[in-house]
Amino acid sequence: MGDYRMTQFEKVSQRSVQHSKPAGLVLQYGTAGFRTNAKQLDHIMFRMGLLAALRSKKTKSTIGVMVTASHNPEEDNGVKLIDPMGEMVTPAWEEYATLLANAEQEGLLAALKDVIETEAINMSQDVSVFIGKDTRPSSEGLSQAVLDGVSSLGGHGHDYGLVTTPQLHFMVRCQNTQGCYGTATVDGYYQKLSKAYIQLTKHAPNRTDDQKHLLVDGANGIGALKLREMEPFLQKELQVSLFNDGSSGKLNFQCGADYVKVQQRPPQGVQMSAGERCCSFDGDADRIVYYYNDSAGQFHLLDGDKIATLISTFLKELLNQAGLDLQVAVVQTAYANGSSTNYLEETMKVTVRCVKTGVKHLHHAAQEFDIGVYFEANGHGTVLFSKAAEEAIQQLALDPNANDEKKSAARLLENTVNLINQTVGDALSDMLLIEAVLAIKGLTIQQWDAIYTDLPSRQLKVKVADRRVIDTTDAERRAVSPAGLQEAIDALVKKYKMSRAFVRPSGTEDVVRVYAEADTQENADALAHEVSVAVYRIAGGVGEEPKPFH
């Protein structure tokens, strides 16, 4: 039978053989999609191509598929699915993703038909899928497998090639909103963001070249390539020295936002002088952290919490000036530094919400407010404006009766909205926003850092036989199983001042994460270590018992 006459299912059957699943391999759609060693992922990619095609038929919209393992090592890879408005795929479909991924070869068609039936999908509906990939060597072949999956269901896949994760999210939203959000191209993205950035920096006309200068660690990944591409659009309003641009170093190796945040030290390969403003992206450029060394050589990290504080303060001030009565809230996770929560609630009088780890939870909670600022401590975050908030801002900017101060504040807010990628956390967009805010407020990185002082903290990992034995509640701040673990943590926390600790199974790695805060770094380190030992003993640790942290 000629290829053109084959039914969709026959095609799937035939092509799936070329992307066969190793028998017995089981993977979960985790905190941010599937993620593991790239060698195990070909069948997953093909099947996610199939699922994206079904999601596109179901929603009658363009769906995105991003091939990346973000901050994980170069040998790993992964896949993230993007829904029509550019946000992460809805939880019900994460379950379908896990079902399809784990169906043995002979059960794949049945699993596919199950989804089609449950969701009552019209199979004659057209399919449009946008595909992007990061710079990992394995991403090329894996994105071809996604395209194969899409086309087996008669779909059209548009391959954007090398893009950052947030660029793909942005383009999916542009496509599904008929251009209202911007043009669905990488150039359209640069144009929209750079225009807003340049408008905003006009409010800081006396900035010196020194103040416009920023050191950027590109994690040897896609963010470095895309920053280079974007630079000409910024018309020297930002002057970047780019390090770890991928020309020689290895992706995420001793560099990048995750390394800097978890190790609490500067990346390798960046030449920082005292006081210079620096930032790091992660491997797919959806996270950013800032930092500097002071004149005594001491390292200072400005993480997602400091970023959320800077941005929410800026927005509140503008809303005040504009006389707009819109509620600003900040959404955090249990990893947020206790000082940040305290400062936001007590000093800033901002509503703070704590949710489970994973951007989808933060995004969802942020949608409940007029303006929802959400950031994970690791630097993944953005700001969401409700439709009503955007309209109120636009109306005021155009109002002939509004006074100059109000109008000017409304225009600043308008450009801020345009600079922000509301689909997902975005290192490039966040960087430009932070640079603009610092410029407008005339703040140095030291002054920004001094807004509040972080409590010393430590994050550790513990290997256990089965991390699913740990169940948590209260936005992951308390463990309900295994028995005795929470009591042990409570007793350890009591030994220290200003202390807090919690444990949770990671959704992206086969480990249990331990987090502790206390009055001094030594105490935070000691508490984190003692909690790690409790996890090891009570939750079935494997290998050697954790050693004290140095």
Ligand SMILES: CC(=O)N[C@H]1[C@@H](OP(=O)(O)O)O[C@H](CO)[C@@H](O)[C@@H]1O
């Ligand atoms: C403590 C921490 O940073 N956890 C990260 C990490 O999730 P885990 O479930 O902790 O492995 O990766 C997620 C995806 O990038 C990110 O959303 C999350 O914040």
Ligand SMILES: [Mg+2]
């Ligand atoms: Mg990432």
